[in-house]
Amino acid sequence: MNAQPTGYVTRPVTELRAEDLVLGYDSRVVVENLNLDVPMGRITAVVGPNGCGKSTILRAIARLLKPKGGSVLLDGHAIARMPTKEVARRMAILPQGPSSPEGLTVERLVWHGRYPHQGFLGTSTAADAEAVAWALAQTHLESFATRLLDSLSGGERQRAWIAMALAQQTAVLLLDEPTTFLDLGHQLEVLELLAELNQTQGITIMMVLHELNQAARYTDHMIAVHDGKIWHQGDPVEVLTEELLHEVFGVRAQVLIDEQSGKPHCVPLARSNGIAEQAKAALETAAQAAAGRPVGGPA
Amino acid sequence: MIGRLPQSRTTAWWLVVVGGLLTVVAVAVVVSLGLGQVNIPVGDVWAALTGGHEEGNLASRIVLDLRLPRLALALLVGAQLAVSGAILQGVTRNALASPDLLGVTAGAGFVAVILVLVIPDAPRALLPFAALAGGAASGTIVYLIAWKQGVSPERLALTGIAVTAIFQAAVTAVVTLSVENNNVQLALQWLTGSLYGRGWEDLWLLLPWSVAGITVALVVAHKVNLLLLGDHVAAGLGMRIEQARMTLVGIAVMLAASAVSITGTVAFIGLVIPHLVRLLIGADHRLVLPVSAIAGAILLLVADDIARTVVPSLEIPAGLLTALIGAPYFIYLITRSKTRISV
Numbered sequence: 075m076n077a078q079p080t081g082y083v084t085r086p087v088t089e090l091r092a093e094d095l096v097l098g099y100d101s102r103v104v105v106e107n108l109n110l111d112v113p114m115g116r117i118t119a120v121v122g123p124n125g126c127g128k129s130t131i132l133r134a135i136a137r138l139l140k141p142k143g144g145s146v147l148l149d150g151h152a153i154a155r156m157p158t159k160e161v162a163r164r165m166a167i168l169p170q171g172p173s174s175p176e177g178l179t180v181e182r183l184v185w186h187g188r189y190p191h192q193g194f195l196g197t198s199t200a201a202d203a204e205a206v207a208w209a210l211a212q213t214h215l216e217s218f219a220t221r222l223l224d225s226l227s228g229g230e231r232q233r234a235w236i237a238m239a240l241a242q243q244t245a246v247l248l249l250d251e252p253t254t255f256l257d258l259g260h261q262l263e264v265l266e267l268l269a270e271l272n273q274t275q276g277i278t279i280m281m282v283l284h285e286l287n288q289a290a291r292y293t294d295h296m297i298a299v300h301d302g303k304i305w306h307q308g309d310p311v312e313v314l315t316e317e318l319l320h321e322v323f324g325v326r327a328q329v330l331i332d333e334q335s336g337k338p339h340c341v342p343l344a345r346s347n348g349i350a351e352q353a354k355a356a357l358e359t360a361a362q363a364a365a366g367r368p369v370g371g372p373a
Numbered sequence: 374m375i376g377r378l379p380q381s382r383t384t385a386w387w388l389v390v391v392g393g394l395l396t397v398v399a400v401a402v403v404v405s406l407g408l409g410q411v412n413i414p415v416g417d418v419w420a421a422l423t424g425g426h427e428e429g430n431l432a433s434r435i436v437l438d439l440r441l442p443r444l445a446l447a448l449l450v451g452a453q454l455a456v457s458g459a460i461l462q463g464v465t466r467n468a469l470a471s472p473d474l475l476g477v478t479a480g481a482g483f484v485a486v487i488l489v490l491v492i493p494d495a496p497r498a499l500l501p502f503a504a505l506a507g508g509a510a511s512g513t514i515v516y517l518i519a520w521k522q523g524v525s526p527e528r529l530a531l532t533g534i535a536v537t538a539i540f541q542a543a544v545t546a547v548v549t550l551s552v553e554n555n556n557v558q559l560a561l562q563w564l565t566g567s568l569y570g571r572g573w574e575d576l577w578l579l580l581p582w583s584v585a586g587i588t589v590a591l592v593v594a595h596k597v598n599l600l601l602l603g604d605h606v607a608a609g610l611g612m613r614i615e616q617a618r619m620t621l622v623g624i625a626v627m628l629a630a631s632a633v634s635i636t637g638t639v640a641f642i643g644l645v646i647p648h649l650v651r652l653l654i655g656a657d658h659r660l661v662l663p664v665s666a667i668a669g670a671i672l673l674l675v676a677d678d679i680a681r682t683v684v685p686s687l688e689i690p691a692g693l694l695t696a697l698i699g700a701p702y703f704i705y706l707i708t709r710s711k712t713r714i715s716v
Contacts, residue, residue, distance in 0.1 A: 138605050162611025169605035177656040178601075186599060190611035195592060242610070 082208065082275055084191075085164045087245040088114060089149050090135070090278070096143030097127070097134050097302075103142065104130050105302040112246070117272050118280040119289035119310075122299035123323055128282045129170065129250055131299065135280070136167035136248045162190035166239035170250040174223040180234045181219040184209050187241030209240035212275075213267060229260025233267060240271070247271075249281035253288065261285070265292045290314045291337045298322055314338040320346050387660070390653055394667045398448075401671060405444050405678050406436050410686065442576045443568050447677045447691070448670040449576075449583045450568075450632040451642055454478075455669020456590050457629040458643025459650070459661050463597035464621045467526040468706070471644035472508070472629030474533040479540035480511020481630035482638040486544050486563045490551040497574065501582055501631040508630030511536060512622075541638075566639030566692025568677050575635050582631035590624050590662055597621060597658040639692040641699020642669050648706065672698070 090112040097105040105127045112118060112135070120128045133139040135146050137153050145152040153161050166187070174183075187209065188202040210216050213233045223231060232252060239247055249268075253261040269292055271277050283289040289296055290310035297307040300322045306313050311331070319327040319340055327342045344351055406418045413421075413432045421433035422441075458471040472478045484507025488495050516524065519532035548563055596617045599607045608614055629643065646669045647661065654660050676694040683689065 133605075136609060138608055157611075158608070158613055159611035162609065167605070167609035169603070169609065172606055173603050175601040175656060177651070182598075182657065183602075186602060186610060189599060 082243055083245045083277070084243045085245065087149060087164050087278065089147070090114070090165070090246060092131070092135060092144065092146050094144035095131070095134060095141050095146065097130050097139060098142050099130075103302075105134075108144070108302070108304065110135075110297070110304065112278065112280055113295050114278050115272075115276050116278065116294040117268065117292065118278075118295040118297060119293040120280065120282045120297045120299060121284075121286055121289050122305075126299045126322075127302040128299045130302075132248055132250050132280070132282050133169075136165065137161055138167065138169070159190045162242065162244075164244050165246040165248065166242040166244040168235050168239050168247070168249045168252060171255065172235055174231065176224070178223045179219070180210075180215055180221055180223060180226070180237070181206070183223055183234055184215075184237045184241050187238040190242060205241050205243055209237040212240055212271065213237040227260065228256045229263045232256065232260070232264050236264070236267065244277075246278045246280070249279070251282050251284060254284055261288065268292070286314060286319075287339050290339065291332070291335060311336075311338050314340060316340075326351065387654065391664065391667075394664065394671065397671055398667060398674075401674050401678075402444060402448075405674060406440050408678055408682050409435070409440065410682075411435055438572070442573045443571050443677070444674060445576050446571050446579065446635060447568055447674040449579055450636050450639065451669040451671070451673025452666035453583060453586060453628040453632040453669075454639060454642040454673070455646035455650075455665040456587060456662050457625040457632075458645075459647035459658065459665040460590060460597065460621050460625040460628075461643070462647050463658050463661075464600060464618055464625070465524070465526075465529065466601060467524075467529060468648065469526050469530040469644070471641075471647075472512075472625065472633075473537065473638065473640045473643055474530055475512050476515040476533045476536040476540065477508040477512040477626050477629050478633045478638045478640070478643075479537040479544075480514075481505065481508030481633040482563070482566075483507055483511075483540045483544050483547075485634045485637070486547050489563065490547060497578060501578065501634045504634030505627055505630040508626050508633070511540060512626055544638075563637045565690045566633070566637040566695070567680075567688070567690035568636055569681075569688045569690065571635060579631060579635050582627065586624055586628040586631065587666060590628065591659075593617075593620060593624070594659045594662045597662075598656075601656070601658075637690075637692065639673065639695055641695050641703065642672055645699045645702050646672060648702075 092108055092110040095105060095108040095110075096103060097108070108131065110131070120132060122128045130139065134141050137146070137158070140154070145154060147153070148156065148161065148164060153165075184206050185198070185202070188198065188205060191202065191205075192198065210219060213236055215230070215233055215237055218226065218230065218234070223234060226234065236249075236252075247268075252268075253264050256264065265288060268279055268281070272279055290313075293310060295307065296310045296313040298305045298313050298318055305322055306318065314329060315338075316327055316329050319325045319329070319342070324346045325342050326344050326346050327340045329338050329340045331337070332339045403415060403418065406422075407413045407415055411431070413435060417432040418436055421430070421436040424433065454472065457477075461470040461472065461475060462468060464470075481504040485500060485504045488500055488503050515529070515533045515536045518536070519528040521528065544563060596612065599610060599612050600614070600617065600621075602610075604614055607617075633639070646665050650661050650665045650668055654664055673691060673695065676698065677691040680689040680691045680694045
């Protein structure tokens with residue numbers, strides 16, 4: 075998972091971090107004083123409940139959201155002060171649910187990924203053609219090149235967008251919920267592709283994921299976000315715990331270790347404060363009272 | 374094969390379309406020069422074009438002094454309006470966008486009318502600049518009124534229609550009030566777009582705006598393609614979105630306003646032509662813009678030909694004809710299902 079880049083990356087990145095980030099929308103502050111170091115050459119998942127700020131953090135790192143305070147540093151340089159094309163040559167972003175314009179073919183979409191490398195007039199070079207061909211090969215879309223984007227399945231379309239990001243030849247790839255609207259098969263298709271890219275090309279990947287088990291299975295580093303703060307980060311085994319599920323997601327669950335992969339796997343049982351739990355607690359209390367034992371003591 | 378430069382259709386199809394359109398232009402030009410109150414046979418037209426100006430020769434005078442500049446203007450104005458509409462539809466991701474619908478041509482026409490009819494002593498060269506200011510102002514007004522956490526296509530269209538109506542009423546008022554002081558014909562020309570009486574003077578006035586505007590539009594056409602992918606994707610690819618949008622809209626307003634300053638408000642070209650072109654050649658705007666220019670030129674030329682010859686000894690304004698052709702198509706667009714009206 076820590077493979078060295080094979081030379082496709084034109085502008086290597088050695089460090090990507092957020093320093094004292096303050097993020098919000100209009101007057102609402104969502105994230106405060108966030109410090110985050112993105113592990114290079116590895117796959118990182120950002121997880122958390124709805125509205126915790128995980129997409130906000132990703133967007134800020136991708137320079138799609140202007141921070142209210144603090145900065146994001148790429149190799150020590152604040153990205154807010156770098157020319158946008160410079161940033162785009164080092165970091166590619168695949169936003170959530172991108173819209174496909176009518177009449178766009180896979181090939182033309184992937185060619186757009188060359189924009190940061192092209193001059194003012196937008197003319198294309200042999201290097202551009204090579205990068206596009208490579209990107210299509212990596213995502214196994216060579217035979218789909220002239221197909222219309224709308225005519226593809228969800229998984230294929232997502233692969234096409236990833237191909238566009240690949241054509242950018244960046245060292246870092248950021249994805250905002252790349253699997254959310256896909257069925258299980260297509261979800262695994264995308265995740266396996268990303269794992270392959272990380273292994274063979276050494277691309278640093280950071281993505282926001284909803285599916286905890288998939289996040290644990292396919293990533294090296296997990297960052298759990300809660301209320302705009304990093305609740306815990308580290309190896310999935312350390313992060314995906316019953317404590318995380320209870321405190322951050324409000325879910326009582328069992329965490330098992332999958333024998334084959336050695337990765338944690340959670341089985342949700344019930345909501346921590348749900349009706350079932352409340353009824354159970356009430357019954358226990360009643361049972362203790364009936365048995366004459368002090369209420370609240372050991373059962 | 375993989376890696377070749379992208380095309381939305383095959384090369385053969387693209388050549389057929391462009392070749393076909395250019396042929397139509399050539400034929401239309403030759404036919405137009407011969408058509409009119411005095412029908413001049415093709416041979417004489419050719420003689421006039423190649424022989425140059427002969428004082429005594431009526432045919433050469435008509436062709437060179439009257440019809441040639443008018444025809445050239447029709448081509449330029451039609452091209453400018455079509456390109457303006459294509460840019461606006463791409464930038465706003467709104468199939469209903471066009472300089473007329475967004476109030477740009479109405480505002481430009483209004484300021485142009487004031488300059489021509491109320492301040493006739495003002496230097497002629499000022500006209501496109503004044504129209505540009507008017508068009509930019511009215512376009513901004515429409516956008517601001519329509520904005521409510523973003524701009525939906527329907528809000529933009531409705532606001533544009535309302536603001537256009539106001540400016541059209543203002544134009545009518547100015548025209549009516551100035552009729553006593555001016556030639557009625559001159560005043561009426563400005564009620565709806567027309568090429569009547571436009572000559573070499575007007576052509577030289579518009580030409581720098583045409584050349585500059587269309588050239589820049591073709592150079593930045595690929596930015597429209599990127600904007601169509603969505604703001605976040607375009608920004609992620611390294612495009613400065615606000616700058617690109619302002620440049621594109623600025624060019625669109627400049628093209629429409631300068632055109633309108635010469636002819637008055639010619640409606641529907643900017644709305645209808647880009648739709649037809651996208652149907653023919655797809656949504657790659659590096660191709661849509663130049664093809665729209667040619668198609669728009671043809672449409673206005675044909676409209677003007679019909680307008681000045683269909684009723685003998687009567688000049689119908691070309692703008693009336695573009696409305697007659699364009700309005701039914703616009704209605705047809707609206708009645709189609711929503712999912713198919715997209716850029």
